[in-house]
Amino acid sequence: MCILRNLNRNLKDPGAKKILKFVSVLCASSLPFIFTLSGDFVFDDSEAIIKNEAVTSESWLESFYTDFWGTNITSNLSHKSYRPLTVWSFRLNYQLGQKKLSAVEFKATNLVCHIVSCLLLWLTLRSILGRLKKHKCKKCIDVGWVTTLVFAVHPVHVEAVSGAVGRADVLAAIAFFLAFLFYNQAIYKKRLHYFYLTATILLATMSMLFKENGITVLGVCLCYDFIIICKEDNRSRSRKRKQFYDDIQLLPSAEVIIRITVIVLAIMLLLYGRWIIMGGAPPNFKATDNPASFSDSKITKIFTFSYLYVLNILLLIWPQWLCYDWSMGCVPLLEHILDVRLVFVLAMYFYGAVVVITFFKARKKRDKWIKLMALLLMGLPFLPAANIFYPVGFVIAERVLYIPSAGYCFYMVFGLNKICHTKLVAKKMASIPYYAVILLICIFALKSYERSYDWQNEHALFLSGTEVCPLNAKVHYNVAKAADAKHQYDFALMEYKEAIRLYPEYYQAMNNLANLLKNQKMYSEAEYYLRKAIEHKYSFPAAWMNLGIVLASTGRYDQAQEAYANALRYRNNYPDCLYNLGNLYLDTKKTAHALESWLHAIKLKPGHRLAWTNILALLDNTGQFDRALQIIPLALASVPEAPSVHFATANIFGKMGRYEIAEKHFLKAIDLFGPRVQAIHYANLGVLYHRWKKYSDAERMYKRALKIQSNFKSAQKNLHTLKRLNLIT
Numbered sequence: 252m253c254i255l256r257n258l259n260r261n262l263k264d265p266g267a268k269k270i271l272k273f274v275s276v277l278c279a280s281s282l283p284f285i286f287t288l289s290g291d292f293v294f295d296d297s298e299a300i301i302k303n304e305a306v307t308s309e310s311w312l313e314s315f316y317t318d319f320w321g322t323n324i325t326s327n328l329s330h331k332s333y334r335p336l337t338v339w340s341f342r343l344n345y346q347l348g349q350k351k352l353s354a355v356e357f358k359a360t361n362l363v364c365h366i367v368s369c370l371l372l373w374l375t376l377r378s379i380l381g382r383l384k385k386h387k388c389k390k391c392i393d394v395g396w397v398t399t400l401v402f403a404v405h406p407v408h409v410e411a412v413s414g415a416v417g418r419a420d421v422l423a424a425i426a427f428f429l430a431f432l433f434y435n436q437a438i439y440k441k442r443l444h445y446f447y448l449t450a451t452i453l454l455a456t457m458s459m460l461f462k463e464n465g466i467t468v469l470g471v472c473l474c475y476d477f478i479i480i481c482k483e484d485n486r487s488r489s490r491k492r493k494q495f496y497d498d499i500q501l502l503p504s505a506e507v508i509i510r511i512t513v514i515v516l517a518i519m520l521l522l523y524g525r526w527i528i529m530g531g532a533p534p535n536f537k538a539t540d541n542p543a544s545f546s547d548s549k550i551t552k553i554f555t556f557s558y559l560y561v562l563n564i565l566l567l568i569w570p571q572w573l574c575y576d577w578s579m580g581c582v583p584l585l586e587h588i589l590d591v592r593l594v595f596v597l598a599m600y601f602y603g604a605v606v607v608i609t610f611f612k613a614r615k616k617r618d619k620w621i622k623l624m625a626l627l628l629m630g631l632p633f634l635p636a637a638n639i640f641y642p643v644g645f646v647i648a649e650r651v652l653y654i655p656s657a658g659y660c661f662y663m664v665f666g667l668n669k670i671c672h673t674k675l676v677a678k679k680m681a682s683i684p685y686y687a688v689i690l691l692i693c694i695f696a697l698k699s700y701e702r703s704y705d706w707q708n709e710h711a712l713f714l715s716g717t718e719v720c721p722l723n724a725k726v727h728y729n730v731a732k733a734a735d736a737k738h739q740y741d742f743a744l745m746e747y748k749e750a751i752r753l754y755p756e757y758y759q760a761m762n763n764l765a766n767l768l769k770n771q772k773m774y775s776e777a778e779y780y781l782r783k784a785i786e787h788k789y790s791f792p793a794a795w796m797n798l799g800i801v802l803a804s805t806g807r808y809d810q811a812q813e814a815y816a817n818a819l820r821y822r823n824n825y826p827d828c829l830y831n832l833g834n835l836y837l838d839t840k841k842t843a844h845a846l847e848s849w850l851h852a853i854k855l856k857p858g859h860r861l862a863w864t865n866i867l868a869l870l871d872n873t874g875q876f877d878r879a880l881q882i883i884p885l886a887l888a889s890v891p892e893a894p895s896v897h898f899a900t901a902n903i904f905g906k907m908g909r910y911e912i913a914e915k916h917f918l919k920a921i922d923l924f925g926p927r928v929q930a931i932h933y934a935n936l937g938v939l940y941h942r943w944k945k946y947s948d949a950e951r952m953y954k955r956a957l958k959i960q961s962n963f964k965s966a967q968k969n970l971h972t973l974k975r976l977n978l979i980t
Contacts, residue, residue, distance in 0.1 A: 272396050273370075279692070280369040280403035283699035284362055287413040290707030292354045294575055294729075295416040299341075301352060306341045314338035319419070325530035330644055333528055336460040337419040357415040364421040365403075365412045371428035372657050373399040378435045382479065383620045394665050397688060401660040404696040406570040411650040413706035414575075420653040423465040426458035427632070427654055434472040437510060438479060448510060452517045459521060464654065466525075467631045469518050474627050476511060478620050536644040539579045539725070539754070544642035546584060554585035556638050557596045562647055563633070564599065567659040570695075573702055574719040574726070575712055577647035580753055581720035621665055629658025664688065709733045724754035731760070735767060743767055758784040762794045765801070774801050792822035796831060803835050811835055826856035833865065842869060853889070860893040867899035871906065879903050894923035898932060901939070910943045930960035937969060946973055 292301055300306055303321035305314040318324045319332040340360070348356050376395030402408075411417030430451050437447035451472065458465025538545040543555035559582065566573070574581065585592055606626070613619040632654040636643055645651075671684050705715040710733040716726040731746035747764035751757050761784035768777035778801050784794040799814035812835060818828045833848035846869055852862040863886040870879040883903070886896050901916035917936040921928050937952030950973055956966040 272393070276369055276373060276396070276399055276403060277366060279400050279696065280366045281362060283404050283696045284365065284409065284412045284703050286700065287409075287703035287706050288355055288358045288362065290354060290358060290413065291709070292352070292357070292415060293706060293709045293712050294414060296354075296357075296414060299416045300357070303338070303341075305338050306345055307350070307352075311339070311342065314342070324528060327532075327535060329534065330536075331529045331534035332463065333525065334419050334460060334462055336457060337422055337462065340418060340422060341415075354415065357418075358413065361412050361415060361418050361421060364418060364425060365408065368421055368424045368428065369399055369403045371425060371432070372402055375428045375431055376661060378432060379475075379624055380621065382435065382439075383617055383624065392664075392668055392685065394661075394668055398657075398660045398664040400692050401664060401688070401695065402657050404692055404699055405567075405656050405660065406573060406695055406698040406702050407566050407649050407652050407656055409573070409649075409699050409702040409706060410575065411653045413703050414650070417650045417653075419462040420650045423458045423462035424654050424657075426454050426461055427465055427468045430454035430458060430468045431472060431475070434475070438476060444506065444510075448513060452513070455517070456521060459525070463525070464632050464635045464651070466518065466521055467634060467654075469514050469521075470631045471627055473511065473514050473518075474631070475624065476507070476514075478623060480507070481620070533641055534644060536642065540644045541578070541638070541642055541646055542580075543584055543646075544638060546586075548586070550588075551584055551586050552638075554590070554593065554596065555582075557599070558582070558585050558592050559647060560637070561592075561595045561599050563652060563655075564659075566647075566649065567652060567656055570698065572719045573649060574716045574723075575649075576716060576723060576725055576729070577720060578645060579723050579725045581723040581726070582646050583722070618669065622662065625658050625662035625665060627658070628661060629655045632658075710737060722753060724750040724757055724760070727753065728757065728760045728763070732763065735763070740767060740771065756787045758787040758791055758794065761787075762791070762797060765794075766797055769797065769801055769804070772804075774805050777801050790821045792818040792825055792828065795821070796825070796828040799828075799835070800831055803831075803838065808835060808839055824855050826852040826859050826862070829855070830859060830862045830865070833862070837865075837869070842873065845869065857889040860890050860895060863890055863893065864895040864899050867896065867903065871899065871903050876903060876907055892923060894920040894927075897923065898935070902935060905935075905939045905942070908942075910939060913939050914943075928959070930956040930963045930966065932956075933959070934963060934966045934969075937966065941969060941973070949973065 298320050303317075305317045305321050314335040316324060317338075318329045319334045319338065320330060322329045324331065324333055341357070344357050344360055345352060373395055376398055380395055411420045433447045433454060434451040437444055437451060440447060452469075455466060455469045455472075458468055536544070543552050543559075546552050546555070562582065585596075606622075610619050610623065633651070634640070636645075636648065636651045667684050667688060705711050709729070713726065713730040713733050716723065717730060720726050727746045727750040731743045731750065734740075734743035734746060744764065744767060747760050747767065750760040751764070754760075761780040765777040765780040765784070768774075768780070778798065781794050781798040781801065784791055785798070788794070795814050795818035799811040799818065802808075802811035802814055812832070815828055815832045815835065819825055819832075822828070829848050829852035833845040833852065836842070836845035836848060846866065849862045849866045849869075853859050853866070856862075866882060867879060867886060870876070870882065883900050886893075887900070890896050897916045897920035901913045901920060904910075904913035904916065914936070917932070917939060921932050921936070924932060933952045933956040937949045937956065940946070940949035940952060950970065953966045953970040953973075956963050957970070960966075
């Protein structure tokens with residue numbers, strides 16, 4: 252017999268059954284994802300967490316003025332994703348982690364939130380089933396428990412659990428389920444009725460502030476209320492069942508009207524408040540984010556969006572093809588009526604029509620209300636991402652399916668349970684579907700386990716995307732960035748060029764490709780791609796700055812200065828450009844202008860290590876030691892862990908004869924450089940010991956420098972001098 256079906260029979264102690272089920276939910280919701288905890292911040296984590304000043308700033312209120320990515324919410328550049336409570340959770344991780352951004356701690360928090368979400372879903376389903384399906388069947392499985400197990404291991408959740416940014420969806424789900432549970436109490440509890448109703452609205456608001464689709468819980472509650480009203484209306488017509496419901500204390504009809512009115516008003520006020528926060532303007536997305544929404548043809552929009560619904564459903568049914576990014580050509584538009592993909596669209600709508608017809612023809616009223624609740628739980632939370640009311644900034648986003656997947660799992664498991672007890676299924680075959688759901692849970696768990704490895708680091712994640720979306724230019728662009736970071740330059744060049752081939756207007760890829768070529772001193776080809784990038788986006792400051800670097804590297808200083816001026820025109824506060832402009836002034840012997848430009852750069856970005864290093868090096872080379880002594884404390888306070896700054900500081904103190912201080916900074920610099928230490932660092936420390944008359948230490952440093960670079964001339968010369976003067980043995 253089936254394990255799931257016989258669990259209730261074999262365990263006589265109800266407490267033991269609950270404990271075993273509880274443990275099974277804990278294991279299912281944690282084990283498939285636990286191996287991703289050792290991973291890094293990946294993909295969107297960089298923008299939403301690492302680069303987001305609202306996460307690391309001193310003010311806890313800053314997150315209420317910015318969007319999820321750290322941009323001012325009223326700005327035209329903002330994506331209008333207002334999730335301040337999620338950003339607060341990031342800040343808590345940051346504060347509790349001693350003001351360090353630890354990927355392990357962030358991912359562990361996500362996993363704990365997923366476990367809590369699964370437990371709350373279990374309570375929610377028990378509540379729904381308890382209200383809408385009172386009769387018990389010994390042959391039936393625990394639908395709420397099995398649904399929770401399927402939900403817990405569903406591979407479509409890997410992005411939400413393993414990606415730190417996915418916490419928005421998980422937290423929204425927690426508040427979503429809590430809001431529903433409180434509303435369920437508001438319906439049936441006469442005492443504290445308004446307390447539960449108020450708590451429902453507050454939790455729905457919290458869910459919306461975790462992620463936008465959280466507000467749909469109020470729609471689910473409203474529909475649930477109508478289902479209860481319809482169910483009770485049907486009950487009142489049946490005198491035979493009247494005694495069965497005597498234990499339920501229904502609220503007066505006036506309170507029902509008040510409750511529904513309050514929920515409707517809450518939805519209207521929350522939506523209006525959300526619109527005001529956005530500055531009364533919708534977000535501005537690019538055509539690459541959601542190509543169908545920019546199509547001039549309404550037919551193309553309808554066909555493509557309908558096909559996207561099919562793909563989302565397929566990801567829930569059989570999540571074999573998972574990708575972190577579905578934009579930029581991953582799903583080509585459906586522009587022709589003869590497109591074979593329309594068959595799947597028609598099949599979806601046909602199935603939907605069958606569901607509606609069977610719903611109205613259903614004899615068993617209890618079952619049809621449960622099916623309706625499952626469909627509502629799947630459909631309503633997905634509405635904000637359906638491109639119906641407004642276009643969204645993505646094609647498909649797997650983490651958006653976190654809450655809707657609960658409805659799908661509920662619908663699937665409940666339907667399976669009903670099929671097993673139909674007259675069409677023979678008694679000997681009744682166990683097969685149960686074994687099938689066990690197999691499905693195991694397959695989903697293994698797939699989630701496998702997929703979680705892809706989310707451990709960006710290199711693995713981006714490579715996995717090329718298998719699912721080979722036509723996605725952004726996927727190849729990200730693969731190239733990851734390869735560049737790993738110094739796989741040939742592979743990076745190939746992937747950047749593939750991204751440009753797939754999307755010829757991809758100016759960001761052109762800029763990055765040019766940067767890579769520039770670093771390899773292939774200036775002619777780098778200039779070609781930079782000028783192409785500027786053709787596609789003239790107001791592209793990074794491309795102008797990089798063009799200035801290329802022009803300066805080839806001796807065209809006037810043109811380079813003009814390019815830097817254009818970069819600063821389109822981005823006034825651009826510290827990197829000011830740093831490179833200072834380098835240009837240094838090359839053209841305009842040292843005063845160079846110093847002024849670098850000082851401007853550090854004023855805008857106090858943590859600019861290269862600018863601090865160049866300032867100290869310039870003051871050292873020009874003998875401005877008094878001014879250097881004023882700058883050094885500021886530099887060390889701004890970038891205390893910058894090895895190049897400690898090295899420049901050591902050189903200055905060494906020339907001033909303050910050997911002990913110089914030695915301390917030399918050793919600190921060498922320690923911070925670690926495996927990146929170069930021969931010059933040991934050689935200069937050797938010179939310090941040489942002047943300090945610590946000849947044996949000087950000899951040791953010279954030999955270390957020569958061990959790294961055997962032809963380092965100054966170290967060879969100084970070591971020869973020590974031997975010639977018989978200062979060492």
